[in-house]
Amino acid sequence: MSVQVLMPALSPTMTEGTLANWLKKEGDNVESGDVLCEIETDKATMEVEAVEEGILGKIIVPAGTEGVLVNAPIAIILEEGESAADIPDTAIAAPEIATSTIATSAIVTPASAAENMAPTAGPAAAAAEGSSNKPRVFASPLARRIAEQAGLDISGVTGSGPNGRIVKSDVEAAVAGGVPAVALTAAPAPSSPSVVEGFGGYTEVPNSGMRKIIASRLLESKQTVPHYYVTVDCQIDALLGMRKKLNAAAPEGDKGYKISVNDFIVRAVALALRQVPEANATWTDTAIRLYNDVDVSVAVATPSGLITPVVRRADEKGLATISGEVKDLALRGRDGKLLPEEYQGGGFTISNLGMFGVKEFAAIINPPQSCILAVGAGEQRPVVKDGALAVATVMSCTLSADHRSVDGAVGAQFLAAFKRMIEEPLTMML
Numbered sequence: 001m002s003v004q005v006l007m008p009a010l011s012p013t014m015t016e017g018t019l020a021n022w023l024k025k026e027g028d029n030v031e032s033g034d035v036l037c038e039i040e041t042d043k044a045t046m047e048v049e050a051v052e053e054g055i056l057g058k059i060i061v062p063a064g065t066e067g068v069l070v071n072a073p074i075a076i077i078l079e080e081g082e083s084a085a086d087i088p089d090t091a092i093a094a095p096e097i098a099t100s101t102i103a104t105s106a107i108v109t110p111a112s113a114a115e116n117m118a119p120t121a122g123p124a125a126a127a128a129e130g131s132s133n134k135p136r137v138f139a140s141p142l143a144r145r146i147a148e149q150a151g152l153d154i155s156g157v158t159g160s161g162p163n164g165r166i167v168k169s170d171v172e173a174a175v176a177g178g179v180p181a182v183a184l185t186a187a188p189a190p191s192s193p194s195v196v197e198g199f200g201g202y203t204e205v206p207n208s209g210m211r212k213i214i215a216s217r218l219l220e221s222k223q224t225v226p227h228y229y230v231t232v233d234c235q236i237d238a239l240l241g242m243r244k245k246l247n248a249a250a251p252e253g254d255k256g257y258k259i260s261v262n263d264f265i266v267r268a269v270a271l272a273l274r275q276v277p278e279a280n281a282t283w284t285d286t287a288i289r290l291y292n293d294v295d296v297s298v299a300v301a302t303p304s305g306l307i308t309p310v311v312r313r314a315d316e317k318g319l320a321t322i323s324g325e326v327k328d329l330a331l332r333g334r335d336g337k338l339l340p341e342e343y344q345g346g347g348f349t350i351s352n353l354g355m356f357g358v359k360e361f362a363a364i365i366n367p368p369q370s371c372i373l374a375v376g377a378g379e380q381r382p383v384v385k386d387g388a389l390a391v392a393t394v395m396s397c398t399l400s401a402d403h404r405s406v407d408g409a410v411g412a413q414f415l416a417a418f419k420r421m422i423e424e425p426l427t428m429m430l
Contacts, residue, residue, distance in 0.1 A: 002087055003052045005075040007061075007068045010039060010046050011340040017041050018066045018209060019074060020140050021168045026084075028056050030077055037063075037074070038168070040140070040209070044336045044343070052077050057084045064140040064165040066209070139166035145208075145336065146171045148303050210304045221367045228408060229362050231398040232415045234422040236378050239264055240393060242425045246319070261395075262298075262352050263323040265375055267428050269350060270294045270314035272417035279414040280347045282368045283405035297346035297366065298326055300333045307333045308366060310346040319428070354378060360396040370402040371411070373418075395422070 007017065018040040024030060035047045036056070057078035061068055068074065076087050137155050139147075143166045147154040150171070157174045159166035207215075243259055250256045273280045273294045282289040294315040297308035309329035311322060332338050351363045354377035363374040378395040385392075397418070401411040421427050 002057060002079065002082055003054070003077045004073040005036065005050070005077060007070050007072045007074050008039065008048055009070045010041050011344060014041055014070060016067050016069050016209075018140060019061050019063060019068055020045055020143075021063045022059060023047075024056050026056055026059055030054055030056050040336075041340075044338045044340070046340075050077070054079050055082075057082065058087055063167050064138075064143075066140075137166065138164060139171075140168065143168050143171045145303055146175075150175050208304050210307075214305045217367060218364050221365050225365050225367065226403040227362075227365060227400050228403050228411070229398055229400055230408070230411050230415055231360065231396060232419045233381075234395045234397060234419050235383065235392045236261070236395050236422060237393045239422060239425045240378070250320075257320040257323050259319050259323045261354070261378065262350075262375075263319050263326060264422065264425060264428070265350060265352065265373075266296055266298065266311060266314055266322050266326065267317075267319055268418050268421040269348060269373060270296055270311075270317075271421055271428060272414055273348060274315045275417045276410060276414040278410045279371055279401070279406055281370045281405045282347070283370060283402055284368075288405045291347040293347075295346045295348075297343075297349040297369070298329070299349060299351040299363075300330045302334045302336070304336070307338065307343055308346065308349055309333050309338055309343050349373070350375065354395065360398060362398050363400050365400050365402055370405045371414075372400050374398040374400065 007019075010017070020038040020040040022037045023035050024037070030036070030050045030053060032050055032053050034050045036050050037048050039046050039048055054077040056075060058076040059074075060076065061072070061074040078084070078087075138159065139154055139157075143157075144154060146168060147157070152171065152174060154166060154171065157166050157170050158164075160170050239261065243261065243264065246259050247257075250258065273296075277290060280291045280294060282291070293313050296311045296314040298311065299306055299308050309326075309332075311317070311325055311329070314322060317325070329338065329342060333343070347369060349363075349366045349369055349372040351372055352375040353361060354375055357377050359379065360376045361374050363372045365372050374397065376396040376398075378393045380391050381394040383390055383392045383394065397415070399411050399415055401408075
């Protein structure tokens with residue numbers, strides 16, 4: 001009896017996803033554990049393995065289809081002795097696509113419907129196309145991201161997906177073959193961008209699924225979470241001196257390390273949360289949830305948006321371990337290769353913009369967490385020491401907290417504990 005392959009839920013909050021690529025084709029033998037396809041979620045691209053053996057008899061959802069709802073059938077696996085002719089029509093009906101995806105001009109439907117929908121993609125799409133002479137490029141979000149990272153002009157890539165849609169394998173082949181790079185510094189042709197009266201030309205960049213989720217969550221946070229903000233200035237000269245000594249003493253080779261200021265910050269936050277556990281909390285309508293483990297999320301910028309990989313039990317890890325883990329998580333986060341359990345959860349987030357020279361800022365809480373620490377750049381400032389004017393390297397840190405679950409006094413106690421450790425880094429070694 002044939003078996004339907006359903007769109008998997010790759011995270012507890014996932015309701016839809018993009019079928020980025022098929023790694024098996026119709027007629028291929030399938031063994032349990034074989035990778036069938038790649039699914040792109042709002043945070044990463046995941047491989048889907050087969051749990052049944054047989055022959056891939058029918059691909060219902062072609063590569064590049066966006067907004068496929070969880071549990072919708074995407075393919076049919078045939079058992080021994082069956083053929084594609086045995087599959088009932090009801091089993092291969094085009095699955096329902098998320099309404100929010102249909103509303104966008106970038107929607108790609110299953111092959112049976114895409115050709116009919118292409119001329120009537122909607123008023124917004126028609127207006128956008130009519131106002132620009134630049135041909136529209138159909139490509140999956142994953143393909144666009146890979147092209148952007150490689151600096152390639154995706155319009156010069158030939159698509160092998162349904163209706164000529166550009167998929168991941170097309171971009172990878174183009175990278176190897178040398179498609180012309182995007183001329184980032186060149187001015188666009190006068191007729192290329194759309195023009196609105198009163199404004200200059202512009203280019204629209206379609207919102208990825210990840211970008212839409214980020215927008216939705218941050219809007220919800222800012223509208224429904226009562227933020228308050230507390231700022232402290234930390235003198236970090238002693239920390240910088242310790243960092244220099246530790247890095248100078250680091251072994252060479254695979255066991256070596258290079259500790260950053262951010263690694264000290266992660267360690268200090270974790271230990272401060274252990275001292276002030278009331279800040280390691282989440283608000284619910286029935287109770288305030290206090291976490292037993294200290295799991296610290298670190299905000300990482302990617303081409304598609306912000307992602308927050310988690311350092312689990314950070315209070316139990318030393319600086320070298322934290323350094324290696326953060327570097328690995330950040331690298332795989334930028335490449336879209338994190339597993340769901342590596343970026344979901346966490347009780348507290350750190351957002352560090354110091355490397356960009358930002359002196360001070362206030363971050364938006366990442367729900368359902370209650371706190372996020374915004375870290376600015378360390379810079380030399382005048383300070384008063386023992387009644388005399390002096391110069392010190394000072395770093396401003398602002399805590400954004402949810403007043404429903406973390407009272408102002410708790411927020412102040414946390415920052416005081418954090419400041420003590422940053423200014424006296426030896427206490428982090430105990």
